Structures are given as C-alpha cells and as structure tokens.
Amino acid sequence: MKKTFFIFFAFISIFLLAQTPPPSVAIPKGNQEKLIDEFLEVSNYKKSLQEYSFTFLYSKMNKKINGKYVKVLDKNDLNLIVENFDYEKFKKQTLYNSFSIISEDKLKEMILFYKKIGGNLTERNELFFISTAINNNLTSLINQAAEEIITKKGF
Template sequence: MFYLLCGLNLPAQTVVYGIPTSKAQEKLIDEFIEVSQFKKALLQAASIKVSVLAMTANQTRKDSITQEDVTGILKEIYNDYNYKEKYYTEFATVTEKQLASLIKFYKENASLSKEGQYIFCPVNLFHNLDNDIQHATKSVLENKNKK
C-alpha cells in the first residue's frame, strides 16, 4: 500500500497530523505563545537563518539572493507560521500541567522572553521551519539560475 501511494503524483497538501487538543489545552497554548513571545522568537530565528543563507549564496555569486528575495522568503514563512492550528498540533503532546508550568516560568522570568530570545520549541516545529527556509531559498536560487 505504501509503495502504491508514493508512486501516485498527488498534489502537495497541508496535512494536519497529531493528536487533537482540548479547548483548555488550546487556551493554555495561546497563553504560552503570548507570554513567551514564541512567534516573535521563531520568526527572529527564521530571519537569522535566511540572512545567513543569503550571505553564503552571495559569496559565490553576487546578488544571488537580494534583500527583496529575503523579504519575500520571510513573508512566506510568516504566513506559514502565523496560524494557531500549527501550534496546537505541535504542542498537542504537552500536557495542560506542563503548559501551566511553562507559562508560570515565563511569567516569573519575563526577561527571557522580553526580546524573544529563549523559547521552548518542539523539535519537529523547528525542523519544519528549517526545511521550509531551505526550500524557499533553494527555490529562489533555482529561479535565478533559469534566467
């Protein structure tokens, strides 16, 4: 069955995976994201990664990735990581008790999240972010090589 499905040329789709979250868990995830400045930190990490990739590409070929390209990649990433359901899926395995502890920790240590520099992040989410950035950057370079 697996090989049959892999052989089909199905269009790429976003698939929501994982266990469902309760309303109470979603409320805690929302609060955690707010008090920890999670999205801000994640997008800062994306900005740094895209800038490093652009500098590396531009060392080989001047203006391989322009500032306009960087802005476009970051807009794409922002749009992909700016909806709650993505975080609900990624934090679904964190219990309500654990979420409450994380919220308390960030509230008691507000300076950690003030600049969005220290976050608790599921490995899958960070891995997916890295893959999305790599793919977007590769796409920009491939399009420029076609010209």
C-alpha cells in the same frame, strides 16, 4: 519448492504485520488549545520563530557556484520570506501538535513563568522552546521559500 516459498512468504508476512504503526498526530485536548495560544502569545513565540528564521536564512545567502561563493539572497529576500511565512497555518499544523504533549498544568506553569520574566528569555528572544518537529517543519518551509527566490533569480 512451492511449500518452501509459501513458508518463507508466510514468515516474512508475519514480521511485516508485527511492526508497530507510527505514532498518531497529537491533537490538543480539552483546554490545551487555549493554553497553547496563551503560551505562544506571552512567550512572543512568533517573534522567536522570525528571529530563528532570519538566522537560518543568513546561512542560505551565499551558494557555491562553479567553485565561487555567490550571494544568492539579500536582506530584502530574507525579509520577504519571513514576512510571507504563514504563521497561523504553521501554528495549527505544527505548534499545536508539538505542544499538545505538554500537560495543561505544565502549560500553565510555563505561561506564569513567561509572564513573570516579561515574555522573553533573552533580549532578542532568540532562545525559546523548540522540538525536532518544529525545527524540521520550519526549516523545510523556509528552505522551500528561499529556493523559489534563488530559482527565480536564475541561480
């Protein structure tokens, strides 16, 4: 019995150790950070994130409580959340990571493209480059801020 247990344990250990580790966090290399900053500036990325945040928060304005929809956030709350959003911290923790997988040559092309079109794909700039990581991190932060306000209001 001990021998069988030992073989089973050894077998399971081999499979556990054979798994690949998660990918490491991408960090801008060389000239990438400067190019990412320039891209974010010429594409009005901060404004796009704000527009995206407002749209996302509109879906959080009403909450079903006791079978009825109750307005738990108003436009002032939405403005407060977006205005207090720490864009610089988000840029360093999420945007640099997400955009660092793009080559310097492609970043330069993207910068030229946005300069050529005047910085906006659409009038309100609600259409922009976004990754799953950017979306998940942004919506998580916004959700957290919204829930804090909702809790303070007693809902």
